[in-house]
Amino acid sequence: MPIPKRRVKQETRVAKIAASGGCLKATEQTKRGSLKDTRDAAQVSSPSVCQSRRAKLSVTDQGLQPKNQKRNGRNKYVPVRSKDGKALMPAKESRVRRWLETGKAIKRWKKGIFYVQLTFDTLENIQLVVLTIDPGSKFEGYTVKSKAHTYCNIQESAVTWVSERVETRAMMRRNRRNRKTPCRKPRFNRSVRKGWLAPSTHARWQLKLNMVKRLDSLYPINHIVVEDIKAESKKGQRKWNKTFSQLETGKNWFYSQLEKIVPISLKQGFETFELRTALGLRKCGNKSERNFYAHCVDSWVLANNYVGGHTKPDNTDVTFIKPIQFHRRQLHVLQPSKGNIRKSYGGMKSLTLKRGSLVKHKVHGVCVVGGTSKGKISLHDRNTGDRITQKADINDITFLCYNSLYISLI
Numbered sequence: 448m449p450i451p452k453r454r455v456k457q458e459t460r461v462a463k464i465a466a467s468g469g470c471l472k473a474t475e476q477t478k479r480g481s482l483k484d485t486r487d488a489a490q491v492s493s494p495s496v497c498q499s500r501r502a503k504l505s506v507t508d509q510g511l512q513p514k515n516q517k518r519n520g521r522n523k524y525v526p527v528r529s530k531d532g533k534a535l536m537p538a539k540e541s542r543v544r545r546w547l548e549t550g551k552a553i554k555r556w557k558k559g560i561f562y563v564q565l566t567f568d569t570l571e572n573i574q575l576v577v578l579t580i581d582p583g584s585k586f587e588g589y590t591v592k593s594k595a596h597t598y599c600n601i602q603e604s605a606v607t608w609v610s611e612r613v614e615t616r617a618m619m620r621r622n623r624r625n626r627k628t629p630c631r632k633p634r635f636n637r638s639v640r641k642g643w644l645a646p647s648t649h650a651r652w653q654l655k656l657n658m659v660k661r662l663d664s665l666y667p668i669n670h671i672v673v674e675d676i677k678a679e680s681k682k683g684q685r686k687w688n689k690t691f692s693q694l695e696t697g698k699n700w701f702y703s704q705l706e707k708i709v710p711i712s713l714k715q716g717f718e719t720f721e722l723r724t725a726l727g728l729r730k731c732g733n734k735s736e737r738n739f740y741a742h743c744v745d746s747w748v749l750a751n752n753y754v755g756g757h758t759k760p761d762n763t764d765v766t767f768i769k770p771i772q773f774h775r776r777q778l779h780v781l782q783p784s785k786g787n788i789r790k791s792y793g794g795m796k797s798l799t800l801k802r803g804s805l806v807k808h809k810v811h812g813v814c815v816v817g818g819t820s821k822g823k824i825s826l827h828d829r830n831t832g833d834r835i836t837q838k839a840d841i842n843d844i845t846f847l848c849y850n851s852l853y854i855s856l857i
Contacts, residue, residue, distance in 0.1 A: 547563065577672060601767075800824065
């Protein structure tokens with residue numbers, strides 16, 4: 448039986464490699480009898496011509512995490528409060544676990560964020576800890592860092608639904624006035640008073656301020672660095688200038704509120720870019736991607752520039768946070784059903800539980816409280832907000848803490 452040409456070529460190639468010293472590749476016999484090439488450990492492969500430019504770059508050059516990297520699912524450090532409620536330096540999970548087992552600490556929650564509070568007196572050895580913020584139109588990035596460790600990276604979704612709700616509210620009020628009080632006396636225009644913020648603008652910056660206050664109560668933050676957002680006015684572009692005037696007003700109000708907490712400093716966007724480029728890091732093009740390099744890379748670069756300590760990110764775990772949409776004042780559905788009856792819809796109470804609270808169900812575990820109907824409670828997933836059940840019995844639920852966020856760790 449003649450030997451196949453492919454087999455002859457392989458054997459000839461192996462003979463040439465052996466004659467050259469055998470340092471390029473080694474061969475091994477496979478089960479089927481063919482020769483399989485195995486890469487030598489000391490050799491670095493070069494990219495083929497058919498590979499794309501992005502595929503030729505290493506993981507470090509791309510600035511992205513490898514997909515097969517194992518994630519621990521949790522931050523490596525846990526916020527710690529003293530016996531008197533003062534924020535202390537975060538502790539490792541192993542130490543916190545020992546504290547809980549020996550009764551030296553107790554579990555606590557802050558709007559859905561887990562921390563522990565010590566039950567014994569301890570010395571306060573506070574280091575320099577900075578909080579940095581990378582604001583955006585849809586997402587924000589937060590980083591809490593010291594010189595030695597990066598304690599947390601947070602990517603938060605911005606509030607984007609307020610303007611639509613204000614428009615719906617105005618429409619419903621207009622219809623109601625036409626039906627009942629068509630000649631109501633006009634009120635004073637409240638939007639012209641000094642310091643007034645549009646509802647959508649106020650909601651966006653108030654969410655950032657609330658997150659800063661939560662982090663400041665959990666970590667001993669000494670300074671805040673914010674990437675400043677600037678909008679240029681354009682001559683003759685009335686709509687453009689009107690839109691960005693609200694942006695300038697909102698951020699100035701935000702800065703004035705931050706100065707009441709801790710000292711702040713501002714960085715321009717081009718400065719952040721230069722710092723990121725100097726460290727060889729790249730920002731992800733897809734801003735909505737749940738990845739460290741979407742937004743938190745900028746906040747981490749700003750933090751590292753202020754406190755120093757690292758030449759590359761030491762912690763790329765990200766906590767993804769999304770605010771829960773509450774319907775506090777909409778007590779009924781907008782469109783009535785048959786018989787001109789409006790069903791109940793809004794409010795903040797589901798039987799005796801406050802909506803959005805974290806609870807523990809006997810079957811479904813830790814969930815978020817939703818609405819109520821026919822004496823039953825709706826439960827939702829605490830990470831995604833997807834509904835789990837509509838028929839949960841209140842006797843099977845244990846209250847854990849109040850909450851206003853969907854929190855997931857990636």
